[in-house]
Amino acid sequence: MTAPGSTAPVLVPQVLDRCRALVRPALAEAVGRLHPWVGEMAAYALGWCEVGGAPAAAPGGKGVRQALAVLGARAAGAPERAGVAAAVAVELVHTFSLLHDDIMDGDASRRRRPAVWKAYGTGPAVLAGDALFALAVRTLAGEPGGPAGVRALSAALDDLVRGQADDLLFAARPWTGPRRVRPEEYRVMAEHKTGALLGCAAALGAVLGGAAPGTAAVLDRAGRHLGVAFQIVDDVLGIWGDPSVTGKPVHGDLRERKRTFPVLAALDSPAAGRLTALLETGAEPGRAAALIEEAGGRRAALAEAHRHLTAVEDALSGAPLETTAAGELRSLLDFLVRRDL
Amino acid sequence: MTAPGSTAPVLVPQVLDRCRALVRPALAEAVGRLHPWVGEMAAYALGWCEVGGAPAAAPGGKGVRQALAVLGARAAGAPERAGVAAAVAVELVHTFSLLHDDIMDGDASRRRRPAVWKAYGTGPAVLAGDALFALAVRTLAGEPGGPAGVRALSAALDDLVRGQADDLLFAARPWTGPRRVRPEEYRVMAEHKTGALLGCAAALGAVLGGAAPGTAAVLDRAGRHLGVAFQIVDDVLGIWGDPSVTGKPVHGDLRERKRTFPVLAALDSPAAGRLTALLETGAEPGRAAALIEEAGGRRAALAEAHRHLTAVEDALSGAPLETTAAGELRSLLDFLVRRDL
Numbered sequence: 001m002t003a004p005g006s007t008a009p010v011l012v013p014q015v016l017d018r019c020r021a022l023v024r025p026a027l028a029e030a031v032g033r034l035h036p037w038v039g040e041m042a043a044y045a046l047g048w049c050e051v052g053g054a055p056a057a058a059p060g061g062k063g064v065r066q067a068l069a070v071l072g073a074r075a076a077g078a079p080e081r082a083g084v085a086a087a088v089a090v091e092l093v094h095t096f097s098l099l100h101d102d103i104m105d106g107d108a109s110r111r112r113r114p115a116v117w118k119a120y121g122t123g124p125a126v127l128a129g130d131a132l133f134a135l136a137v138r139t140l141a142g143e144p145g146g147p148a149g150v151r152a153l154s155a156a157l158d159d160l161v162r163g164q165a166d167d168l169l170f171a172a173r174p175w176t177g178p179r180r181v182r183p184e185e186y187r188v189m190a191e192h193k194t195g196a197l198l199g200c201a202a203a204l205g206a207v208l209g210g211a212a213p214g215t216a217a218v219l220d221r222a223g224r225h226l227g228v229a230f231q232i233v234d235d236v237l238g239i240w241g242d243p244s245v246t247g248k249p250v251h252g253d254l255r256e257r258k259r260t261f262p263v264l265a266a267l268d269s270p271a272a273g274r275l276t277a278l279l280e281t282g283a284e285p286g287r288a289a290a291l292i293e294e295a296g297g298r299r300a301a302l303a304e305a306h307r308h309l310t311a312v313e314d315a316l317s318g319a320p321l322e323t324t325a326a327g328e329l330r331s332l333l334d335f336l337v338r339r340d341l
Numbered sequence: 342m343t344a345p346g347s348t349a350p351v352l353v354p355q356v357l358d359r360c361r362a363l364v365r366p367a368l369a370e371a372v373g374r375l376h377p378w379v380g381e382m383a384a385y386a387l388g389w390c391e392v393g394g395a396p397a398a399a400p401g402g403k404g405v406r407q408a409l410a411v412l413g414a415r416a417a418g419a420p421e422r423a424g425v426a427a428a429v430a431v432e433l434v435h436t437f438s439l440l441h442d443d444i445m446d447g448d449a450s451r452r453r454r455p456a457v458w459k460a461y462g463t464g465p466a467v468l469a470g471d472a473l474f475a476l477a478v479r480t481l482a483g484e485p486g487g488p489a490g491v492r493a494l495s496a497a498l499d500d501l502v503r504g505q506a507d508d509l510l511f512a513a514r515p516w517t518g519p520r521r522v523r524p525e526e527y528r529v530m531a532e533h534k535t536g537a538l539l540g541c542a543a544a545l546g547a548v549l550g551g552a553a554p555g556t557a558a559v560l561d562r563a564g565r566h567l568g569v570a571f572q573i574v575d576d577v578l579g580i581w582g583d584p585s586v587t588g589k590p591v592h593g594d595l596r597e598r599k600r601t602f603p604v605l606a607a608l609d610s611p612a613a614g615r616l617t618a619l620l621e622t623g624a625e626p627g628r629a630a631a632l633i634e635e636a637g638g639r640r641a642a643l644a645e646a647h648r649h650l651t652a653v654e655d656a657l658s659g660a661p662l663e664t665t666a667a668g669e670l671r672s673l674l675d676f677l678v679r680r681d682l
Contacts, residue, residue, distance in 0.1 A: 035506040100471060104464035123445035126467055127505055130441060133471070134498035137478055141495050147488040154482050157475035164468055165376040 010331035019067035022080060023087040027066075030088050030139055034131055041120050041128035045095050047111060051119050058112065065090040065201040067332060072205025072219050074325035083205030085143045089153055090201040092136035097160055097197070099129040104168060112247065133157075145208045152207060152216070156200035163193025170259040175267060175276045183264045183304070187228055190261075195227025202329070218319040222312045222333070229308035229337045232301050235260035239289050240298065251285035261304060266297030309337060351672035360408035363421060364428040368407075371429050371480055375472055382461050382469035386436050388452060392460050399453065406431040406542040408673060413546025413560050415666035424546030426484045430494060431542040433477035438501055438538070440470040445509060453588065474498075486549045493548060493557075497541035504534025511600040516608060516617045524605045524645070528569055531602075536568025543670070559660040563653045563674070570649035570678045573642050576601035580630050581639065592626035602645060607638030650678060 031042050043049045047060020066087035073083025101107070102115040103125055109115055117125035140149045166189040170181045202219035211219075237246045238253035239262060253260050257279060266275055271291060278288040292298065312333055316326060372383050384390045388401020407428035414424025442448070443456040444466055450456055458466035481490045507530040511522045543560035552560075578587045579594035580603060594601050598620060607616055612632060619629040633639065653674055657667060 035503045037510060038502065038506050100467050103467055106464075122463065123447075123509065126441050126444055126470075127502060127509070129467075129471075130474070131499075131502040131506075133474060134495055134502055137491065138495035138499060141488065141491045147482065147491075150478065150482045150488070150491050154475055154479035158472075158479060161379065161468060161472040161475055162376045165379050165472075168464065168468070169378060 010328050012331050012335040015071075015328050015332060016062055016064070016067050019070045019080075019087070020063040022070060023063070023066045023084055023091065026084050027088045027091055030092065030135055034135065037124075038128050038131045041116055041124060042095065042132055044119065045099050045116050045128065045132075046091075061094075061111070063091065064332070064336060065094050065197060068198060068201035068223065068329070069205035071325050071329045071332070072202035072211075072216075073209030074205075075202075075219065075321040075329060076206040076209035076211030076215055077322050078209030078211075082209040085139055086149065086201070086204035086208045089136040089140045089149070090197060090204060092132045092139065093153065093157065093160075094197060096129045096132035096136065097164075099125055099132070101164060104164065140204075143208060145210070148207050149204055152200055152204055152220075156196040159192040159196035163189050163191070163196070167193055171257075173259075175279050176272060180267060181259050181264055183261060183268060183300075186259065186261055186264050187304070190228045190231035191224050193227075194231045195224035197223075198227045198230075199223025215319055215321070218315050222315040222329075225308040225311040225315065226333050226337065229305040229312070232261045232305040232308075233337050235262055236298060236301050236305075239292065251289060254279070254285035254288050255282045257282045262292050262297035262301040264297075265300035265304075266292040266295035269295040269297075271295035305337065309333075351669050353672050353676040356412075356669050356673060357403055357405070357408050360411045360421075360428070361404040363411060364404070364407045364425055364432070367425050368429050368432060371433065371476055375476065378465075379469050379472045382457055382465060383436065383473055385460065386440050386457050386469065386473075387432075402435075402452070404432065405673070405677060406435050406538060409539060409542035409564065409670070410546035412666050412670045412673070413543035413552075413557075414550030415546075416543075416560065416662040416670060417547040417550035417552030417556055418663050419550030419552075423550040426480055427490065427542070427545035427549045430477040430481045430490070431538060431545060433473045433480065434494065434498065434501075435538060437470045437473035437477065438505075440466055440473070442505060445505065481545075484549060486551070489548050490545055493541055493545055493561075497537045500533040500537035504530050504532070504537070508534055512598075514600075516620050517613060521608060522600050522605055524602060524609065524641075527600065527602055527605050528645070531569045531572035532565050534568075535572045536565035538564075539568045539571075540564025556660055556662070559656050563656040563670075566649040566652040566656065567674050567678065570646040570653070573602045573646040573649075574678050576603055577639060577642050577646075580633065592630060595620070595626035595629050596623045598623045603633050603638035603642040605638075606641035606645075607633040607636035610636040610638075612636035646678065650674075 031039055034042055040049065040053050044051060047056050047058065049056050069087035069090055070080045070083040073086070074080045098110060099116050102110055103117045103122055107115055108118050116128060136153065137150065140146050140153055143149060166185070170189070173179055173181050199220035199222065202223045203216040206216045206219050235253065238248055238260060239251065241248065243250050263279065266272070271294060275288065275291050275295065278284055278291065316330060372380055372387070375383055381390065381394050385392060388397050388399065390397050410428035410431055411421045411424040414427070415421045439451060440457050443451055444458045444463055448456055449459050457469060477494065478491065481487050481494055484490060507526070511530070514520055514522050540561035540563065543564045544557040547557045547560050576594065579589055579601060580592065582589065584591050604620065607613070612635060616629065616632045616636065619625055619632065657671060
């Protein structure tokens with residue numbers, strides 16, 4: 001993979017490793033300031049330890065948001081370390097949101113381990129999420145450039161909650177008729193639930209790196225489009241992906257009767273009638289998947305994802321960004337979305 | 342009740358009413374910015390509506406924290422309206438913490454109505470709490486004087502989580518032996534869980550009112566001592582109070598085997614042995630209450646509460662506060678703690 005404007009190929013896993021290594025001490029120091037019991041839950045959620053505190057056997061998350069923050073600072077012409085506080089804050093907020101979302105969605109596992117609420121109990125998991133949230137705000141509030149950063153983070157948090165509320169409410173709506181969920185509503189939900197924090201990560205890094213407001217706004221917009229594309233690709237993989245690669249059960253989203261983009265797009269087609277009965281029961285997900293594809297749901301989803309990736313590219317190419325960082329950002333975004341398609 | 346330095350008696354319910362009326366439009370506007378579904382849960386939690394959105398039959402909370410914020414601004418020599426954003430933020434944080442604490446503690450009712458998690462479900466209640474928290478930060482982050490305010494609020498949030506963590510862990514500790522909960526640990530827990538936000542409320546109002554850091558620190562200290570006194574008085578009323586006045590079931594705290602100050606103090610006495618067996622089962626709470634009183638638990642609790650009230654008075658009298666506001670603050674604190682003793 002070669003980023004435009006650079007001669008060497010960008011190896012995304014190495015970029016992620018480098019950013020994680022840069023952020024880890026500050027993130028560990030922040031988590032270390034928590035109440036010890038809450039700190040253990042946070043470390044478990046971050047993939048650093050098992051229940052009881054022993055070092056973790058499995059690796060944690062990729063650290064996409066912290067990388068975006070670090071690269072955002074550098075894209076603004078600052079050294080990467082200028083984005084570290086932003087990286088810590090967004091990683092804490094991301095961990096908080098996974099923790100609480102798993103409770104709300106009743107998801108019992110996360111990254112092939114029991115979710116925090118399964119491992120420690122619902123009440124403690126609520127508390128651990130709250131603690132991570134408070135710590136994120138506190139981390140940013142103490143920084144130079146913090147006020148603008150806190151405003152950006154709290155706006156993203158607002159969107160995050162809004163997206164999760166819509167997502168929860170979608171499940172209670174009918175598959176057909178005027179109250180059905182439209183693809184456009186889904187797009188807004190995905191932008192809030194996934195895009196807002198990705199955009200905030202890159203923008204926050206840029207803000208702490210001293211970027212002009214216009215540059216931060218461009219990075220925010222790029223991250224939001226990336227979030228929508230990422231969510232739609234995730235939906236496609238959830239129906240047609242290879243479970244040995246995605247780590248998700250075959251047709252899991254169809255069995256759980258989730259409103260995903262390919263499904264909503266198919267329901268906007270003449271095939272909606274036959275599909276609805278299959279979707280309502282969640283039975284015969286293989287047949288439902290075939291019908292969704294036949295109705296153009298997969299094609300429409302990939303076209304929509306592509307539109308958002310083009311918007312990411314348009315946003316980035318119009319901004320005065322430092323060349324190497326911009327190349328790494330592009331490669332990272334590409335890596336995230338193209339994955340296993 | 343006459344406040345020092347003023348000739349007219351201070352009628353605390355009127356002070357609370359005045360502050361609530363001043364803050365209400367801004368609080369309603371903030372809540373109105375939430376996702377509509379989340380906003381209904383917030384309005385229910387604030388005592389403004391019933392499930393479904395119809396106007397509430399019962400009154401909401403007294404609004405102590407918002408009054409402290411408003412009086413904090415005035416005590417710093419600013420007009421009361423300078424404290425409104427602080428009042429909104431602390432009221433949102435207080436509502437968030439009640440909402441999540443009820444989930445953690447399994448408390449099914451609050452102010453004689455179903456708790457939010459009982460009325461709307463656990464997942465939605467987690468989300469509503471998160472939304473209130475985010476809204477509080479956002480409200481403050483947009484204010485002039487906001488950065489110092491956000492720092493103060495996030496420090497209080499940190500303490501709030503710490504206090505709740507300790508409170509949850511106390512329940513799993515033995516009644517006797519070296520691992521028992523000491524009264525001193527309880528004091529620290531109560532300062533974090535109850536005092537931090539009361540102190541923050543008054544201090545935040547003062548900060549937005551342009552107070553010198555020393556003045557804000559004095560108000561913070563006074564609020565923290567008030568919190569400890571309030572919590573201990575609450576414990577005493579939970580054992581010996583008149584249920585028709587307190588609205589709490591007789592001996593409810595003993596039945597639920599809660600670690601409260603009078604109990605912990607009694608367990609530090611030679612009567613601990615006989616008491617432990619009774620406390621462990623939660624049976625015969627009337628006999629347990631008599632034993633706790635005999636062992637000096639009630640007396641020790643009231644003495645400790647008195648010490649903290651003296652500390653409140655010492656803090657306030659050493660600070661350069663506007664006279665009328667200081668008088669109202671004193672009367673409010675007095676009203677809160679003396680209640681029905």
